[in-house]
Amino acid sequence: MIAGAVSASLLSVPVLAKVGPPEKDELKFGFIKLTDMAPLAVAYENFFFEDEGLYVTLEAQANWKVLLDRVIDGELDGAHMLAGQPIGATIGIGTQANVVTAFSMDLNGNAITVANHVWEAMKPQVAKTADGKPRHPVKADLLKPVIASYQAAGKPFKMGMVFPVSTHNYELRYWLAAGGIHPGYYDPIHGDNSGQQQADVLLSVTPPPQMPATLEAATIQGYSVGEPWNQQAVFKGIGVPVITDYDIWRNNPEKVFGVSQAWADAYPNTHIRVVKALIRAAHWLDENNANREAAVRMLARSQYVGADAKVIANSMTGTFEYEKGDKRPAPDFNVFFRYNATYPYYSDAVWTLTQMRRWGQIPEAKPDDWYQSIAKQVYRPEIYRQAAEALIAEGKMKAADFPDFDKEDGFRPPQNGFIDQITFDGHQPNAYLNQFAIGLKGNDKL
Amino acid sequence: MASIITLPALPKPARVIQHSRALALPLLGIAVFLLLWHLAASQVQTSLGTLPGPVQTWQQFTNLVAEHQHERDREAAFYARQDKRNAAKLGQNLQAEVRVREYTGKPTFFDQIGTSLLTVMAGFLLATAIAIPAGIVLGLNQGLYAALNPVIQLLKPVSPLAWLPIVTMVVSALYVSDDPRVAKSFLNSLFTVAMCSLWPTLINTAVGVTGVDQDLLNVSRVLKLSRWQHVRTIVLPSSVPMVFTGLRLSLGVAWMVLIAAEMLAQNPGLGKFVWDEFQNGSAASLGRIMVAVVTIGFIGLLLDRSMLSLQRHFSWNQQLSQH
Numbered sequence: 001m002i003a004g005a006v007s008a009s010l011l012s013v014p015v016l017a018k019v020g021p022p023e024k025d026e027l028k029f030g031f032i033k034l035t036d037m038a039p040l041a042v043a044y045e046n047f048f049f050e051d052e053g054l055y056v057t058l059e060a061q062a063n064w065k066v067l068l069d070r071v072i073d074g075e076l077d078g079a080h081m082l083a084g085q086p087i088g089a090t091i092g093i094g095t096q097a098n099v100v101t102a103f104s105m106d107l108n109g110n111a112i113t114v115a116n117h118v119w120e121a122m123k124p125q126v127a128k129t130a131d132g133k134p135r136h137p138v139k140a141d142l143l144k145p146v147i148a149s150y151q152a153a154g155k156p157f158k159m160g161m162v163f164p165v166s167t168h169n170y171e172l173r174y175w176l177a178a179g180g181i182h183p184g185y186y187d188p189i190h191g192d193n194s195g196q197q198q199a200d201v202l203l204s205v206t207p208p209p210q211m212p213a214t215l216e217a218a219t220i221q222g223y224s225v226g227e228p229w230n231q232q233a234v235f236k237g238i239g240v241p242v243i244t245d246y247d248i249w250r251n252n253p254e255k256v257f258g259v260s261q262a263w264a265d266a267y268p269n270t271h272i273r274v275v276k277a278l279i280r281a282a283h284w285l286d287e288n289n290a291n292r293e294a295a296v297r298m299l300a301r302s303q304y305v306g307a308d309a310k311v312i313a314n315s316m317t318g319t320f321e322y323e324k325g326d327k328r329p330a331p332d333f334n335v336f337f338r339y340n341a342t343y344p345y346y347s348d349a350v351w352t353l354t355q356m357r358r359w360g361q362i363p364e365a366k367p368d369d370w371y372q373s374i375a376k377q378v379y380r381p382e383i384y385r386q387a388a389e390a391l392i393a394e395g396k397m398k399a400a401d402f403p404d405f406d407k408e409d410g411f412r413p414p415q416n417g418f419i420d421q422i423t424f425d426g427h428q429p430n431a432y433l434n435q436f437a438i439g440l441k442g443n444d445k446l
Numbered sequence: 447m448a449s450i451i452t453l454p455a456l457p458k459p460a461r462v463i464q465h466s467r468a469l470a471l472p473l474l475g476i477a478v479f480l481l482l483w484h485l486a487a488s489q490v491q492t493s494l495g496t497l498p499g500p501v502q503t504w505q506q507f508t509n510l511v512a513e514h515q516h517e518r519d520r521e522a523a524f525y526a527r528q529d530k531r532n533a534a535k536l537g538q539n540l541q542a543e544v545r546v547r548e549y550t551g552k553p554t555f556f557d558q559i560g561t562s563l564l565t566v567m568a569g570f571l572l573a574t575a576i577a578i579p580a581g582i583v584l585g586l587n588q589g590l591y592a593a594l595n596p597v598i599q600l601l602k603p604v605s606p607l608a609w610l611p612i613v614t615m616v617v618s619a620l621y622v623s624d625d626p627r628v629a630k631s632f633l634n635s636l637f638t639v640a641m642c643s644l645w646p647t648l649i650n651t652a653v654g655v656t657g658v659d660q661d662l663l664n665v666s667r668v669l670k671l672s673r674w675q676h677v678r679t680i681v682l683p684s685s686v687p688m689v690f691t692g693l694r695l696s697l698g699v700a701w702m703v704l705i706a707a708e709m710l711a712q713n714p715g716l717g718k719f720v721w722d723e724f725q726n727g728s729a730a731s732l733g734r735i736m737v738a739v740v741t742i743g744f745i746g747l748l749l750d751r752s753m754l755s756l757q758r759h760f761s762w763n764q765q766l767s768q769h
């Protein structure tokens with residue numbers, strides 16, 4: 001057997017991009033019931049995992065905390081994760097553990113929904129387009145008088161997000177702060193991890209699939225969550241999405257595929273093969289619109305997202321329904337492969353870190369190079385590159401599908417697709433933070 | 447009943463009435479229950495549509511059966527693909543290591559039932575293995591019983607929801623293995639079930655042992671039976687009815703606890719099925735949860751009945767076998 005393994009590895013030398021056999025071929029991956037887990041479902045259903053010699057079991061998890069803990073303690077080999085989870089774990093927000101990612105799962109895909117009565121109060125102020133429909137994107141300025149009326153009545157205004165280090169949390173905070181509403185600070189030094197210091201709006205954690213039920217129970221007045229849970233509110237007639245994350249930050253990074261550092265070290269070939277399968281899946285999802293229909297049917301099955309196909313189809317096939325009947329085109333609502341969506345850019349990690357600093361999860365000032373070194377510790381484009389090159393060598397993908405790896409430094413060019421017109425340059429996180437009216441910057445401390 | 451002497455001719459009218467009553471009344475009860483369920487469900491409007499009645503629940507049951515069949519087909523296809531891949535691998539290199547991996551698809555409703563049954567029996571057996579010996583020791587030693595009784599009373603009412611996090615942490619800390627033969631989730635469910643369900647057996651055994659007839663104790667003393675002979679011939683036979691009453695209660699608790707633990711910890715089984723469907727929130731979800739509820743109740747009933755027939759089989763003392 002050893003002789004066999006040696007001769008196999010000798011044979012593999014001439015072909016440069018050839019990846020060795022997987023060290024571990026029976027794997028269990030976790031996910032949360034959200035449409036952006038699609039690359040995992042597609043890689044399974046289209047046998048892309050099996051093509052890599054991997055026998056994968058996909059298992060829905062109860063919430064983001066359970067999912068992260070199970071990846072850290074090895075019950076799961078890897079999981080669909082919030083972009084902030086590997087970063088948050090690495091710098092010790094909540095749990096301390098080394099978690100890495102070599103694959104970004106998608107761009108965009110979230111929205112902010114408010115309860116019907118909140119929308120009724122906002123709607124008269126919303127500008128109208130020529131055909132009498134509300135003009136989108138709706139800014140948080142319009143939510144301000146509603147919050148003021150709550151405060152005048154002595155009631156707190158509460159909103160849900162899915163996890164303290166979730167993109168949903170940062171997007172909701174970004175939108176609120178851009179409208180002059182304070183979403184509150186975290187103060188870990190004094191043991192306060194509620195994120196509600198000085199807050200105008202109290203944000204709290206609710207698992208994604210429970211958002212509509214929690215809104216219906218009036219425990220919260222609005223929420224920020226991924227699909228299909230905004231469209232579900234529309235179908236159930238309990239809430240109205242006011243803005244998608246595409247309008248808060250055009251093509252923002254959203255989920256990643258995370259594994260523990262120990263796992264990545266122990267199973268390097270397996271890791272590359274998993275990323276290969278996921279790249280093919282993401283490419284398939286964006287290849288043409290016909291595949292999106294097939295993906296909807298896949299996701300509607302009870303072991304994946306399980307919601308009704310028509311609810312999932314709303315956002316997955318390039319449209320988004322705001323109020324009932326107000327369905328608008330949103331071709332980039334869910335991006336799985338276009339715009340190099342799957343490449344793990346350091347600058348995406350840096351942006352997440354800036355928001356952790358902005359809201360006090362990172363309580364003290366850090367130099368710019370600290371941001372970069374953490375990003376490089378967590379994001380692993382070199383693994384992605386090996387997977388991509390192997391796919392190109394096998395003829396399954398084309399070099400043109402990927403960034404030019406020889407020239408790529410891992411930083412997207414400065415981006416300006418934000419709702420508040422502020423430009424983000426991943427090389428200068430502190431300069432970026434200094435531009436916000438609301439939020440910690442420089443040497444600020446609570 | 448037994449006192450009536452019947453002749454092998456035509457059954458007496460009284461007996462016919464009695465028999466048909468024995469059959470008709472339960473049927474009537476079930477029919478009224480289904481009718482009330484149907485009427486009540488159609489009045490409740492949830493955000494996922496009306497609450498499913500018996501008809502919709504039955505439809506979902508047939509859907510679950512169909513899904514089970516479909517999944518088995520996929521399983522066969524999975525193994526066929528794997529065989530092909532393995533054959534190709536061997537074709538390239540005769541020394542290549544090939545193994546048959548287990549099917550990686552989703553567990554169906556019926557798979558989940560099997561998992562739950564297996565887990566509850568394992569947890570129940572563990573609880574029994576602890577509770578009966580401990581109960582005998584406590585029953586024989588009044589001093590020890592008095593000393594430990596407060597602790598037992600303190601631990602007895604603790605909910606599985608409180609044990610589960612502790613059990614999970616302890617199992618994770620102690621059970622470290624790169625290639626675990628037994629899944630952690632199985633152990634978590636098993637220990638939680640055992641922790642919660644051992645108390646009725648323990649207490650009933652202890653009480654049964656304490657309540658052995660004084661005459662029998664005197665006999666044992668006169669015959670100068672050894673400790674072991676005393677337990678085997680005097681204590682055990684006379685406390686068997688109480689032990690079985692305890693076991694029946696324990697099994698009921700075990701089944702209830704297991705479903706709660708599976709829901710909370712996402713461990714495989716019927717509890718996870720319910721939770722997944724709740725999270726799915728599709729038009730069919732409520733009906734599927736109803737199927738699970740009926741199934742959980744039905745299995746609970748079967749477990750109780752089978753325990754009862756075991757009790758009848760083992761009981762010398764027939765006086766409390768009628769419930």
